[in-house]
Amino acid sequence: MDIEGFIARISDELEGEFRLFRAPGRVNLIGEHTDYNDGFVLPAAIDREVLLAVRPGGARDVTLHALDFNGFSAFSLDEIGYDAAESWSNYLRGVCYVLEEADFHLRGADIVFAGDVPIGSGLSSSAALEVATAVAFLAMAEYEVPGIQIARLCQRAENEFVGNRCGIMDQFISALGEPGHALLIDCRTLEYQPYPVPAGAKIVIGDTGVRRGLVDSAYNERREQCETGVAILEKVLPGVNALRDVLPTQLDAHKAMLPEIVYRRCRHVVTENARVLQAVRAMEAGNLAELGRLLNASHDSLRDDYEVSCPELDAMVDIARRQSGVYGSRMTGAGFGGCTVSLVADEYADAFVAAVGPAYRVATGLDPQIYVCQASAGAGEVEIEHLV
Secondary structure, three states: OOHHHHHHHHOOOOOOOOEEEEEEEEEEEEOOOOHHHOOEEEEEEEEEEEEEEEEEOOOOEEEEEEHHHOEEEEEEOOEOOOOOOOOOHHHHHHHHHHHHHOOOOOOOEEEEEEEOOOOOOOOOHHHHHHHHHHHHHHHHOOOOOOHHHHHHHHHHHHHHHHOOOOOOHHHHHHHHOOOOEEEEEEOOOOOEEEEEOOOOEEEEEEEOOOOOOOOOOOHHHHHHHHHHHHHHHOOOOOOOOOHHHOOHHHHHHOHHHOOHHHHHHHHHHHHHHHHHHHHHHHHHHOOHHHHHHHHHHHHHHHHHOOOOOOHHHHHHHHHHHOOOOEEEEEEEOOOOOOEEEEEEEHHHHHHHHHHHHHHHHHHHOOOOEEEEEOEOOOOEEEOOOOOO
């Protein structure tokens, strides 16, 4: 995001000294709907972010201004309630609420923020906003908190305050991303390992222009179906506490015990976990063809077994796969709209971007955004002394 441009936009609104904080969105290379099943994911923070300008305010009063849609909200840290009218503010309110509940004593502030992570696109604009909020309020109150703890607190804010039962991946990668790397995250133990994005290929995001409301979508229904599968399988498979603990052979052996739709939901998660670990091995070996094959298989499973794709995502993926130099393509994010991620050979990336947009427009009548992204650093404070 253009930091100097952002500062120019807020110069009249935040008079006096302020501090600037950022948190990135993310693209998940592979490992979809596995995080809340204690599984493995392989996301990268991207070079699209949320910026929060923060000026110390009243002792316990918080004011919020969302530049991108000119929204305003205010609350007291002594009484943090849900705001149905300005629903965007609940992502910030929720973070403040869980921080206070965790015995962090916050200070009032005036906040102006904006971002270039497309909202509702599956690139985790909400997690970026939550993590930026947590980093900002903790820094203003002079707390030093590890990134993993920040991720946990932000996940709790979205689960308990906003009402979306998300896993921890989005907040984790926004807090802990590393430049040039994807992170293999074990969502049970929260152990993680960075892996360099393979040389010779670009990560290209395709924004379908279709937006979904995650809290009101079938996301929570899918999670309940996974929990149903675990409740049945744990009766015959000792040690099974989540789908992470189930092998593909075990799932097939007990298929008859599960309702057909629950079986297909479980099959996606169990096979997707295996694909994530195979993808890491492919990255280590520099095997872009194998990595692309796994991305393709992931999308097919999300479309057919988990049923979280949509016609526009499928069209974008089909068009991407037909282009020269494409190793693989799939939907990324929770689904029901949003973005695709494609792995494209370096020398074909420009031609890919030029070709996919017009073809998608013809197929759907929608205007997409196609752009190459870079793996970036996680959240933190931005030094602005030389900019103001």
